[in-house]
Amino acid sequence: MALAEHLVEDAIAVGVTASDWRDAVRRSGALLAATGVATDEYTDEMIATVEKLGPYIVLAPGIALAHARPSPAVLRPGLSWIQLAEPVEFGHDKNDPVWLVVALAALDHDGHIALMSSLAAVLGNTPLLAALRDADSPARVLDLLATEGSPS
């Protein structure tokens, strides 16, 4: 299953201006709320996770996987996708600055494995990521994720 099947256009934003990492995470959380994946409390929980444990969510160069633990603030498993106009610093030693914030919400530890498998395929595909970085619309992001985002 391609990652595009786990995303809708309303959960994607490109060319987003964020003043700092908190702002970037807040915007990714706002898309989760707008698409009925989580409530606004989940956004606060994602920010608190980084404040407590550090910027480990920056799991690859330029990419942050914003998330918090399953909680009542999560309504269903889902994702949002924010491509930043200007990369922001999360304070990570190796992988700053971040141009892509993917926000993830899950209900438990296992219910979103298909989604994670699709996400792993996309994040491991360097040419695809380069194209995604230049994508100029949510529709373009979805197209790229639909055609090339299937797990190998």
Place this chain on the structure above:
Amino acid sequence: MKIVAVCGMGIGTSVLLKMNIEKVLRELGKDGDVDVEATDIGTARGAARTADLVLTSAELVSEIGDVSTPVVVVDNFTDVSEIAEKLTPFVP
């Protein structure tokens, strides 16, 4: 052999790391011999005691604390070649 992938919450980064560890093990032909578990930081210390190897990010090493199990730091969780390079010396 048992490998534990640790992240803060046990749902995001550690699941991704687990998938890429399993991919490396398949390429090494060792996937039948190794059990990979994704865990959150709260249960990591207990899980690490019964594991042969722990993989995590630099930020979380201090949270795991003192365990006798080897702890390997992965910088790029999506880079299968980095994971392969760091994992291979520990896989018999």
